[in-house]
Amino acid sequence: MIPGEVKEFFSSQFGKSLLVKGKPGTGKTTFVFGILDEICSEGNCVYISPRIDKSSGYGKYPWIEGDFNNNEDFLRMLATRIKEIWESSETKPTIVVDSIDSLSIATTRSADWEENKFELERLLFDFSRKVNADLIMITEQTEVNSLDYLVDGVVFLDIVDISDRDIRKIDLLKIRGVELSQSRYPFTLDGGVFTSFEPFKVSYPQQTQIPQPLPDPIESKISTGMPDFDKILDGGYQKGSFNLFEITSGVGDSFYSLLLPTFINHLNMGRGLLSMPTEGTSVETEKRMISSFTGDDRFHGQFMGFEIRDVNGRIPGYIEPFSGNVYKDMDIFHKSKNEMLRQYGSPLLDYIGLDSMEYNYGWENIGSIIGQMASITKTTENVVLAVTKHGQRITESVAHMATTHWKFENVDKTLVMYGVVPRTGVFAVHMEFVSGYPQVSLIPMK
Structure with missing residues (x-):
């Protein structure tokens, strides 16, 4: 083209x-x-x-x-x-x-x-x-x-x-x-x-479909929901892995396109998903982006989102309110996670917006918490997807803990990604909805 x-x-x-x-x-x-x-x-x-x-x-x-x-x-x-x-x-x-x-x-x-x-x-x-x-x-x-x-x-x-x-x-x-x-x-x-490559854009269809989930390619991994990414990862995300996505300046929220198929596939596999959204994205926004491709019943039962909320207001059942105190909130998170494990078992998927954690709690207060989360995850079959944004102080220390480390950049309005660990070439990210649900292609830029 x-x-x-x-x-x-x-x-x-x-x-x-x-x-x-x-x-x-x-x-x-x-x-x-x-x-x-x-x-x-x-x-x-x-x-x-x-x-x-x-x-x-x-x-x-x-x-x-x-x-x-x-x-x-x-x-x-x-x-x-x-x-x-x-x-x-x-x-x-x-x-x-x-x-x-x-x-x-x-x-x-x-x-x-x-x-x-x-x-x-x-x-x-x-x-x-x-x-x-x-x-x-x-x-x-x-x-x-x-x-x-x-x-x-x-x-x-x-x-x-x-x-x-x-x-x-x-x-x-x-x-x-x-x-x-x-x-x-x-x-x-x-x-x-x-x-x-034309400028990256996402246009959601008026008529949506719930896709058949992609099964895990091998026992030790979970599918990303994207055949191209599964191939790059030799089968998907490793069970017991902490995966870091670093978002550079100019990317905005377009990186979410690479995470959305994973969320949808994980829920459609009958598994649990917990989310602490990144800055600028609410749990309600995630619901609008995910539930059309899973069905409301599945979303409400298997998804739990966390964000700082006024407990006096009306709170949907798929949101667990945080108070703004890091220790109390982490206790709330782990209790919800244990309940999700009890209902749906492993592997559980955690999505962590490290930018919102750093903003709400201060980077000096979350380093040890994230380190502990990464260490514990590696002893389980669960998977963590963590996102850091350009300029965050926590990025360097978290990168040393990560099982995989991926970087997103905006190159002349094209969304590209490449692996830092494992080291890979550059891939252009393309998203389409021709079948009524998000399908992501990763095209090698050779």
């Missing part, structure tokens, strides 16, 4: 010219074939690449083959092919040059290829205008030159670092005639296909 702005750019009835720039290995050729998959369905393209063997995986599009002794010979061959396209189709042709640098070398066969390159660019640009063809030129020359000003569009592909992990980005430097909703997109070449 290429960015929508690039699709719109080539939807014009008039030929457009696009310069694709980037260092070797950044994905330029794969990106261009992503474009051709969108606009060349009728075989109306011509692919020219002196540096790539036609027998490679790129050979499904029509090529120009031959011995290019000079620019004129090459243009005559190109003109013949473009004439054939116009005679057999009403769709404007697309010319791809991969790369303009290697084509210049092929047409000069001398050390003067850089001087010839300027002339070849001008000839190609003028030719594509006259025959009303789209022109896509790839170059590994990353500096700005006269061609950048001549063409209608310029995109730049790059590989950047995020916590010592590579991530690919495409910059839409110039897309003439198209309004940019955003100018930079992360993308992946996973599976040999260019896939850019």
Whole structure:
């Protein structure tokens, strides 16, 4: 999937010219074939690449083959092919040059290829205008030159670092005639296909369904409710584990999308769930997000939420009020947990918003409590999912206790996650509701 702005750019009835720039290995050729998959369905393209063997995986599009002794010979061959396209189709042709640098070398066969390159660019640009063809030129020359000003569009592909992990980005430097909703997109070449990522968003369906729960893949683990995450974890969350999710600045509450399928699956497996929500999220909000996919009866029976409340007000049965005194509240929590264990047994799931705990009780008062919770959990079959937010003082000390440690970041409006422990690559988080319930995919950003 290429960015929508690039699709719109080539939807014009008039030929457009696009310069694709980037260092070797950044994905330029794969990106261009992503474009051709969108606009060349009728075989109306011509692919020219002196540096790539036609027998490679790129050979499904029509090529120009031959011995290019000079620019004129090459243009005559190109003109013949473009004439054939116009005679057999009403769709404007697309010319791809991969790369303009290697084509210049092929047409000069001398050390003067850089001087010839300027002339070849001008000839190609003028030719594509006259025959009303789209022109896509790839170059590994990353500096700005006269061609950048001549063409209608310029995109730049790059590989950047995020916590010592590579991530690919495409910059839409110039897309003439198209309004940019955003100018930079992360993308992946996973599976040999260019896939850019749209901004992360969650849109709940009007008609919801209760999904069939995913069974635990192996006896020693519980399913996350997401096949992709189960695979990354070699079967799911380890029973007796303390799992830390660190949320960086700019992520907001979108991280909850990775936890929601776990909550739903756990309840639909007939198990108990206890929740101390993060700051900015109430137990009632959690009920609205979860109960549509479990049913109210199951939610009310197997879920218990905790938050500081005025005991004189009306309190739903699925909320246990906290007082604001950390020791009294932890006593309330453990009593409720023991009752939940008595009713539903292990494994029990605890969801702990460490940001709300630090805010309500002070970080100096919760360190030993969280340490004790992590230690006790590891002697049971229960599972803890703990969330820390950007800037929390408790994060570093909790990280040392965690069985697994995951980090969420916002990369150009795309929600991504990666494992600190275990160390993993970066994954883009995608959520959809096509079946009436949340389904999360974790797409490797390769």
